[in-house]
Amino acid sequence: MTPSEQGHARPPEDPADDDTVLLDRVRSTPATDDTVLLDRVRSTPATDDTAIIVAGAMAAGATPPDRLTTGDADTTVLRPVSPTAADGGPRRHRRLWPYGPQTRTVVRTAGELMITFGLILLLFAAYELWGKAAIVADHQNALDAQLDQEWAQPTVAPSPGATPAPSQPAAPPLVLPGDAIGRLYLPRLGSMWVVVEGVEPADIEYAPGHYPGTAMPGQSGNFAVAGHRSPAIFWDLDRVQGEDVVIVETQTTWFIYKVTQLRIVPPSAVEVVGPVPPGEAPGGTYLTLTTCNPKWDNYERLIVHARLDRSQDRSAGRPAELGGL
């Protein structure tokens, strides 16, 4: 073949989005290509009828063979020729997209829907990270104000004269699910949360929740708190280290706990919220934080155990362990 004849087999440079391009691509596949076939026929001596037809088509197109390398010229010349010259030419086009335009629309729409679904998932991830953090912060502010208000008015809360009843350890039993019961400080993370009563999904939606039935802060036993592994709550709980302080503020007292263990347990490990956490001495006063692990999943639980170090009366001011919090 001469260079000018090979030019027919080159793919068109015009990337117009229509069927023409597809047809040309089909033609430009080597060896089985109609164009190549035509060129081969034409290069045989001029006794062949086909060659005459091709030559006539060339003349009708008024384009010299060298100029036929661009897409449009290629198709205008070859279209009338290929059905007569090559067997199965039009059929080959149908094999590339053998379905109707409706099918094409369906396939394209399905693709668009999948892309859309992917974008929605990305948006949802952003919502989980930033949207929920803002919502939780709002609710925490409201709970904080509510706690301040409750603690400011001394009603039936334990007053110095009313509390000497050590035989009843559960002195403030009138805590309903969802009620704010105190503040939890983690100076390592620079975080403070208002803790509510209850670990049902509705209770802990915007705040860490106290396991009902476990000890209250400062009581002998285990003050156990569950919180979401969301950026606004226990997201960075894995950064807590041994001997870190965990501080709980109640209406009357600051309780300063020191972290003793960080553990990852299966979700069935109820013993971690028992009165004596595994590996701790009986009779102590403990605090346990639970959240899900790993982030974004729920097949494990991240557990922080802490032991009461000291306590100080709220009237004595904020404890030094709080740092800048």
Next chain:
Amino acid sequence: MYAWIWHKLPFGLPGKVVGSVLLAAAAAAILWFWVFPAIEPVLPFDDVQVGTP
């Protein structure tokens, strides 16, 4: 789908661009403020308690 929406948006190219941005913003706002808060509690990656699985 998107080609059809683009085709239906009025007021020439500027109108189409503004309309597309408004539609995308409206869809995102609906998802963010109504759909996500509604479906979020149903999703599994938020169980934090031990005990009841």
